[in-house]
Amino acid sequence: MPHSRETASDIAAIGPLIAAQRAAFARQPRRPLADRRADLLAIERLALDHEGDIAEAIDADFGGRSRNETRLVEIAVTAQAARHARANLARWTAPQAVPTPLMAAPGRSRIRHEPKGVVGIVSPWNYPVQLTLVPLIAALAAGCRALIKPSELTPRTSALMAQLLADRFPTDQVAVVTGDADVAAAFCAHRFDHLFYTGSTRVGRSVAEAAARHLSPVTLELGGKSPVILDADAPLKRLAHPLAWGRFLNAGQTCVAPDYVLAVGDRSEAVGRAVIRQAEIFYPEVGANDDYTAIVSDRHYARLNAMIEEARSRGVQILQAGHDAQAAARTRRIPPTVLIDPPADLAIMREEIFGPLLPIVSTASIDAACAHVNAGERPLALYVFSDDPRVVRHVLDATHSGGVTVNATMLHLTNENLPFGGVGESGSGAYHGQRGFEEFSHARSVFEAGRWHASRLVAPPYGAVFRMISRLALRS
Template identity: 55%
Template sequence: MSEAEAKQIERMKAVLEAQKAAFRTERHRPLDKRKADLDRIAGLCRTNADAIAEAISKDFGNRAREESVIAEIAFVIQDAEHTKKHLVKWAKTRKVGVPMTLMPGKAEIRREPKGVAGIVSPWNYPFQLAMAPLVAALGAGCRAMIKPSEYTPGTAELMKRLLADAFEEDHVAVITGGPAVGEAFTKLKFDHLFYTGSTQVGRLVAKAAAENLVPVTLELGGKSPAIVTPDYPQDAAAKSIAWGKLFNAGQTCVAPDYVLAPKGSERDLGEAIINVAAHQFPDASSDDAYTAIVSDRHYDRLNAMIEEARQGGAEILQPGHDAQAAQAARKIPPTVVLNPPADAAVMTEEIFGPVLPMVGYSELDAAIDFVGDRDHPLALYVYSTDKTQAQRVLDETMSGGAAVNINLLHLSVPDLPFGGVGASGQGAYHGEAGFLTFTHERSVFSTGKWHPSRLLAPPYGKMFETVAKRQMK
């Protein structure tokens, strides 16, 4: 660990203590102040949209501005405004019924902020995946510390500056640094820790948080399948799947990770997807609308996956491109891998790039079993004009979220909880689910000065027996 990292770790410990102290002085932040916090988030997004998109693009080597605007900046603005609109309703104390045997009395559920939240955000959507959890935390009345990914340092520094201008450090703070700082961050005694990233690192984060019994939300990933049934128009499937897979060059946790197509149609569907890609990006190596791979390490990993599948007998489909120019720009051309070996990395690891395996299935049962035999994915997509078949896929599989005849966009519906299940994550956010993630639902039961329960105290006698018999009926 470097001296700079050691100083940063000491600093973040001091920030945590300052935020905890500030929370103790304002345990129940008024709703009007929370709304003002959300307005500040939306405002900094609008005012600094160009700077945010530019920083993200620089971190990636090239990121399509349109993708940053719609998936990062506009997303956060809408999230903040939706939270503000519904905040009073979400924060309201809920009254619940009281059994006759416990009367007289009243019971209620108070929705109270947990305290200080730690947010660990990834590189693939470096602004949105830091700010959306922050929106939820601020809406709940919490204070927050954010640890962005070291792979997108420019965006991290910009967020640090923008949030420092908008909030006091004892309210919102950004902690930058490398893996040593990130590891130390996850070991802090937050009141809630929110992590977005890989399943492998998620396990380590959960272990670190467990030492202090810190509750954790894990937004992970996995291999999200797209099942195409025989009745669905091939061109329509190709257009939808190509868009979802190639948005942000496939560096999206809910991008289709592989396609299950009716046996015999794999090549036709694969070629249709490549044709769509070639139309969308006539020259992937030089087209600014086509996003680069975030780092040399990630670029090399994707190339190795393609080559391994090729060596294993899979056929590789790609549009025409300048290979040298693509390499210089750190861009992987849109790639379809036809029927790769089952043990190839493209079929066992989350791809996180514009590489799409295509696997044939004989009947729908086989496709459902294929998904069921693997870890539960973060998302599942089914393309079918037959509502019965689509419903059957949903009924017989499990995933964090799902969509029918579309992909990706389920996470943009504000009131749909977004999160994984099993290996793809635990917990959810967006909308009220996000508010509740950073909220403690406190149970309160109150009575008058005297309560009949006094009659049930020892020494036990006939009164106790009478009441117990009634409750046992």
């Protein structure tokens, strides 16, 4: 099927922009530290100075996005990331001296972190500013140039990002290409020195295949079903607040949101009722509550309601925060919803939810909970609630996940000193802070030999000196 004229134009723009950035990188392959710091300050100011414009654009794209949540998860996170990178850039870029083994002595060994070149960033709709600008911060800190493809599901925010970045950077350093899924596919088909993708596992496979054709390194920030393990002794009063906050922030449209709960013992209903009570404190009357975010599109709204109706048809106990059903439907809001012990074959237990629905499943023991987690794909995040450090250590030893928060939810994501990324089906590679800088850098090994070097003693013809040195090397 032929592309529309607009899509064809967007696709045609990609190649020349990459070529211009490659030419600029060739002219300046080592961007000075002072210029990189200025780049990072520009991103920080972009977020802070245009908070109102950003909040308005995201609100319009979602049909209702909490401005307070936008301030917290878009503006503050972006500004913090830029400040952290600017403060630590000199240390990250400094050559790292490493020991030299006996066989290579005398000499000096070090590692230089050098920019990879021109990178592609494909960002999603759920946090359209943070998940565009934080990878860009890492790329600029590394000294790279970047071409960005934001999501077509948030067109106003994508257009605003394109305008604000164009006001601050020449297109041969940072540029944005907008358009639909066909534009995104064409974008990923180009050769980049690194390709960074945030989104679904299904599309992530296609991105990895496209990058593989050029042997381009790729970072995949995906998702999956992030579990919560509740120890039998974890107090309801303490766990209800972080569970409700983590699940219902941004109406659950968060890649690291708790996706289901494994509650040790016979208390899934008690946990569910505690979570709903907390949700009603957070969001009284969701249909008219500006702090409660709408579902991003009619298609996503229908999919989530279908999950609820499938569970209802199977007799699953469903708890919902009090709401006016008609007002909620008019504003495309689904109230905070808890499902008690849904069967494993339901869609809500098989698919990543990405909405304000929280299944709570009873499990016999911590070992049974860990076995349940291990029976599925490795999740992007894992949460464990327990006051017993032995239980926490056992869960960490017995499971795999991208990251972990203990006795809270999602907070590992907020620490720029911790790498953020998945494992297996939930992603590959990581970023945030120094790890992001390293993701867009090449660790270049440098060895400087002394004027006289021991390699002269281990060259043919091999004799007594070689045998003596090789014996010493084998013992060292």
